[in-house]
Amino acid sequence: MQDEQKIAQLKEEIAQLKARFPKHSVPPAMMIELEELEEELERAMDGMGHDRDRRFIL
Numbered sequence: 430m431q432d433e434q435k436i437a438q439l440k441e442e443i444a445q446l447k448a449r450f451p452k453h454s455v456p457p458a459m460m461i462e463l464e465e466l467e468e469e470l471e472r473a474m475d476g477m478g479h480d481r482d483r484r485f486i487l
Contacts, residue, residue, distance in 0.1 A: 432477050439470040 443466050450459060 432473060436470065436473050436477065439466055439473060442466055443470065 443463065446459065446463055446466065
């Protein structure tokens with residue numbers, strides 16, 4: 430159950446970060462944060478045996 434909560438939390442963090450993106454010229458720090466969150470989400474999902482939902486990540 431804890432892994433599922435972590436996955437849900439990471440998805441929420443990614444959604445919140447994307448909502449803060451400006452329409453033009455996303456700052457590099459925000460892109461790096463997004464990449465790190467997406468990588469952490471992939472690791473968490475791989476650990477649970479989930480297929481990656483590439484539609485969400487991309």
